[in-house]
């Protein structure tokens with residue numbers, strides 16, 4: 136990642152997608168395709184704007200580390216959810232950031248809450264789950280449910296899991312400009 140990159144507006148975000156969005160996400164889609172699909176599904180299901188925007192940006196941190204594309208296969212958890220939320224923290228409110236920060240936690244939660252959910256995870260999500268701590272404990276789940284953004288976190292996670300469809304047509308990045316600008320601090 137460039138140390139001089141300034142993330143201040145929609146163009147800054149688009150530049151990151153343009154420069155790094157062709158990274159392989161791990162399920163026959165690129166990072167850009169995965170982001171657009173995740174947001175597209177949220178739109179199709181009539182989600183609120185903040186959920187759609189969190190979906191678009193949830194894996195922003197994946198594009199901003201230099202640990203390689205097959206990081207989970209190397210047995211390393213890059214904490215991309217924290218990296219992404221931290222990079223974006225001066226740009227957006229917590230309603231956008233928290234679902235980004237918690238989308239891995241939400242996977243661990245859903246594995247606790249809905250045991251069959253684990254079976255529906257993609258291969259790479261199941262692999263990374265082990266690196267991320269596996270399903271939550273009862274105590275962790277209670278704490279997570281008390282998070283004021285809990286519902287949004289789980290919703291974003293559901294669309295994240297859907298957004299892995301090879302060659303799916305989607306709206307382009309530019310179609311999210313006004314949404315980004317709506318939430319910019």
Ligand SMILES: [Fe+2]
Pocket residue numbers: 169193194295
């Ligand atoms: Fe994702």
